Amino acid sequence: MIREIKNSFIIFTFVLLVIIFGGNTVLAQDSLNLDISAISISPLTFELTANPGETVKNKIKIYNPSNQPVFINMEVEDFTAVGETGSVVVQESDDETYSLARWVNLSPTEFTLSPNERKIVDFTINIPADGEPGGHYGSILASVSPPEVSGGSGIAQKVGALVLLSVAGEVNEKLIVKEFDAGKFYEKTPVDFLLRFENLGSVHARPRGFISITNMLGKKEIDIAFAQKNVLPNSIRKIDVRWDPPLAIGKYTATLVANYGVTNSPLSAVTSFWVFPWKMALVILVILIVVIIILVRSRKRLRLAFKVLLKGDRTINKE
Numbered sequence: 001m002i003r004e005i006k007n008s009f010i011i012f013t014f015v016l017l018v019i020i021f022g023g024n025t026v027l028a029q030d031s032l033n034l035d036i037s038a039i040s041i042s043p044l045t046f047e048l049t050a051n052p053g054e055t056v057k058n059k060i061k062i063y064n065p066s067n068q069p070v071f072i073n074m075e076v077e078d079f080t081a082v083g084e085t086g087s088v089v090v091q092e093s094d095d096e097t098y099s100l101a102r103w104v105n106l107s108p109t110e111f112t113l114s115p116n117e118r119k120i121v122d123f124t125i126n127i128p129a130d131g132e133p134g135g136h137y138g139s140i141l142a143s144v145s146p147p148e149v150s151g152g153s154g155i156a157q158k159v160g161a162l163v164l165l166s167v168a169g170e171v172n173e174k175l176i177v178k179e180f181d182a183g184k185f186y187e188k189t190p191v192d193f194l195l196r197f198e199n200l201g202s203v204h205a206r207p208r209g210f211i212s213i214t215n216m217l218g219k220k221e222i223d224i225a226f227a228q229k230n231v232l233p234n235s236i237r238k239i240d241v242r243w244d245p246p247l248a249i250g251k252y253t254a255t256l257v258a259n260y261g262v263t264n265s266p267l268s269a270v271t272s273f274w275v276f277p278w279k280m281a282l283v284i285l286v287i288l289i290v291v292i293i294i295l296v297r298s299r300k301r302l303r304l305a306f307k308v309l310l311k312g313d314r315t316i317n318k319e
Contacts, residue, residue, distance in 0.1 A: 038066050039113070039144045039159055046163045047230075053129040060121050060161055062142055064113035073143040074109045074121055076101040079162065080137070081235035084196065088232075090139045090160065097202075098233060100138030100165055103127060125165065133169025134202035135233055137162070164230065166203050173261040174201035178236055180256050180269035188277055190244035193254065197239070197267075199231040206230050207267060209258025211241055216251040226258075248275040 040063045050056050064070055078101045079088040096102070105124045113119055123140060141160040178198040182191055197207055208228050213221045224241055231237040251274050258267040 038070050038157065039064055039072070039142060041142055041159050041161055044161050046161065047166075048125070048163065049166045049168065050125070050127055051168045052127055052131040052133070054127050056125040056127070056165070058123055058125075060123060060140055062113065062119045062121060064115060064117050067115050069112055069114050070144050071112050072110065072119070073145075074106045075141050075143065076104045076106065076123075076138050077141060078137060079139045081232040081237075084236045084238040086229060086237065088137075088139075088162070090141065097132065098135055098137050100125070100136040100163060103131075103136070104138060104140070104163075106140065123163075125163075127165075127167060131167050133167050134171045135204045136165045136167060137204075137232065138165075139163065164204055171203045172201040173203060173205060173263070173265065175199055175205045175207060175231060175260045175265070175267065177256065177258075177267055177269045180254075180271055182254055182271050182273045184273055186248075186273065186275045187279065189248050189275060190242050191248075191252075191273065191275065193241040193243070193271075195226060195239045195241055195256070196236055197231050198236045199233050202233055204230050204232050205260045207258045207260040209256065209267070211243075212255045212257060213243060214253050214255075221245065221248075221252070249277065250275065 042061050042063075046058060048056055048058070062072060077090045077092060078099045079090045080098070081087070082089045092101075103125050105126070107122045107124075111119060121140075139160040139162050141158050144157045144159065176198050177196070179194060179196040182193045193211060195211075197205075199205055206228050210223045210225045212223050215221055222243065222245070224243060226239050226241045229237050229239055251272060253270065253272045256267065256269040259265060260267065
């Protein structure tokens with residue numbers, strides 16, 4: 001009876017999660033490899049620029065690496081950032097400020113791919129003359145399902161490519177360093193930096209730069225370049241940076257040197273931390289204390305030994 005109740009609860013929880021999250025497709029800003037063996041899509045990301053009133057044309061490739069035919073349905077949805085690790089959620093958006101889907105046309109929109117067959121899908125972005133300057137974001141999705149079998153159909157899967165469009169005009173580029181921290185104390189390396197950028201502007205930004213590390217004497221140890229990642233408007237992007245030298249002891253200062261945007265606007269931040277192997281130092285200190293105690297207790301014998309060594313033993317010489 002208890003096992004039946006437990007199984008029913010698990011099934012109910014699974015169904016509830018499907019209902020809550022089933023309408024959205026979560027992808028990654030910089031890598032859309034969803035491990036769907038039935039299809040592959042390339043390229044995974046388009047970063048485009050255009051003027052209001054222009055038409056932008058491009059192509060996307062769909063490939064079926066499987067040994068069975070699959071039916072493909074193409075569609076376009078808007079996306080927004082979710083979390084701080086670069087993931088986005090694909091869904092219909094009511095906010096037209098950053099919407100792109102309404103401007104995109106695809107051809108063809110439905111087709112069947114035979115095993116090992118490739119297909120090129122054309123997409124056209126028609127930007128209105130009054131199109132709002134700034135960033136507009138959408139995803140070109142390929143819904144995949146096998147042909148109908150026994151009067152039914154398989155479960156559809158989706159794989160997509162992201163399109164990041166910058167419309168020229170009076171845009172607001174504003175990126176700030178939300179957080180730059182390495183902790184305060186490390187017993188040993190590696191040292192992990194937490195770097196978080198927040199985009200307060202109206203267009204996506206890709207910060208670029210490095211972290212410069214100096215020791216307590218002011219000598220530069222190393223410059224570490226951080227990964228360049230897109231930060232979407234109204235979102236925060238976390239970038240992890242690691243410093244792993246073979247030996248580090250003392251206080252260090254880390255300085256962030258970066259810029260972003262078409263005007264190369266500067267960004268900077270400073271943090272400091274200590275690296276000190278206190279366990280090893282404690283062992284060495286204990287050994288020194290023991291040695292000092294032994295030397296103090298045996299100082300008379302040592303003094304006599306040095307005296308004999310330097311002056312000799314007169315009693316023995318007389319005999």
